[in-house]
Amino acid sequence: MGDAAPAGLAVRLVQRRGIPLDVTLACAPGETLALVGPSGSGKTTILRCIAGLRRAAEGRIDCAGETWFDAAAGVDVSPQRRAAGFVFQSYALFPHLSALDNVACALTHRPPAERATRARELLARVHLTGLEARKPAHLSGGQQQRVAVARALARDPKVLLLDEPFSAVDRVTRQRLYRELADLRHTLALPIVLVTHDLDEAALLADRMTILHRGRTLQTGAPYDVMTRPADALVARLVDLRNVFEGRVVALPGGARGIAWGAYALEARVPGAFADGDRVCWAIPVSGVLLHRRDRPSRGERENPIAGIVAECTELGEHTTVTMRVAGTGGLLWLRVPTHVARRNGIAAGCAVRVSLLADSLHVMPWQDLARDALAA
């Protein structure tokens, strides 16, 4: 808790019964924190706890120097008195009220004379000038989302909570709303918590992201770091890192340390915490697996060269996903190549391929039984 600035949001929630929770979060003003996890991982529950719509059995929530919830001290401030701007997944607009009145509903803390003006300002800020009198049913999905954002900001909130705010709009609208939110968040000196199950969305919009699994916060960090350097095999699976294998720390000829994987001795940056001979898990993002060209060998091919047979080759638009069975390891390695490259190299199921594993991308993690059911999908 102590590492959060007093001006920001600090959350600690613990619950054993019902929906299990073991959550530690901190979000500084001006920072966007993405909560990422599969369905049922407790993302929305956490957001509702912060807003005061749910109560965890134990824990504490501080925001902007105020304590909103403290189970031990019996503090539980009502949602009305927690200045939390909440954008619901369904937007939850008031269907019988105009866009303007929807926003004005959240302005009761201001004098009545100011409310209409302020509501217009907020709608202008989300590019809805001219649509103030429309009811939600007569607004598009993207416009409804903007009204919901304007309404959440109307409270002059101390924290902005966004629950999968892009899930109900089409792709084109989503891209536009991403840009708008990216612009908006730089003008707000608020902690913003964004719930999403979309890793790309988190990487695009968040400064940091927290990976959740079954109500537990597993890892928090910059999106790129978490996605390429997961804390363990479970996080690796949750960030869709498919190339996770077991290996052993070994000393390489020349004094450096690496990973023994079947018959291969791979160059890698092995953290000091692991001793020679330790069993470990290791992972490599698809961006760290390079296909060797058949016609023209290049220098990079000396870096962790691996040979195998293509098990499966799936063309997915511009990219082709290839899985290769690596001889002597039993492992299935995933790689992604541009479709034209796959075609030019004649890659198809059954053919022999060679790849390099970039040593800098190879990430070593504590050993975990990869067959355990927590890791299985």
Added chain:
Amino acid sequence: MDWPAIVLSLELAAATVALLVPAGLALARVLAWRRFAGRRVLEAALALPLVLPPTVLGFYLLIAFGGDSPLGRAFAAVTGHTLAFSFAGLLVASLIVNLPFAIQPMQRAFEAIPDDVRAAAACCGMSPWRIFTRIELPLAWPGVLSAAVLTFAHTLGEFGVVLMVGGSIPGETKTVSIAIYDRMQAFDYAGASLLAAVLLACSLAAIAVAYSTSRPRDGLRG
């Protein structure tokens, strides 16, 4: 035209609506959103007047209202006359008979309000009373109106329970439905058809109002 019967029916229907709709509103709201032990049993009990034969219901009410029952004795002690065969008794019976007609439309209307909409209202800083008046009531309004119309129309037409509990005392318990029956017994077809036409017109008007308000409002889908 039997004006006293028409006036009495209208009074009874208006009083039933005036008492039952506000009380039913509170109960319907609780049934829609609260989860408590015995909720299903309570719902079933409230729906019972729909399926119970009116004479059976009337019989039990008459027993309950009688001078030998605690309720009947208490009422007689306070007012000096019996609950059975009085307008007050008729009103109590009417309230009970109309429970399902009043509560069910309102309960459905409250159930149709998404949880997130109420949560959003709380997150907007609106007080519970403000949420009720600004959000819940406007959204549930078609259900409230349906409840009022159905209760009013059903009270005008109720026969079995009224006859059992009220008898047929002109100006006190003789409603239009009873009056029509009496006219028929006396072979006064002209009088009966006039009163029947009045009830038919009332029923048609009620159905028209109920149907025009129960159509999905624009926005409730959104």
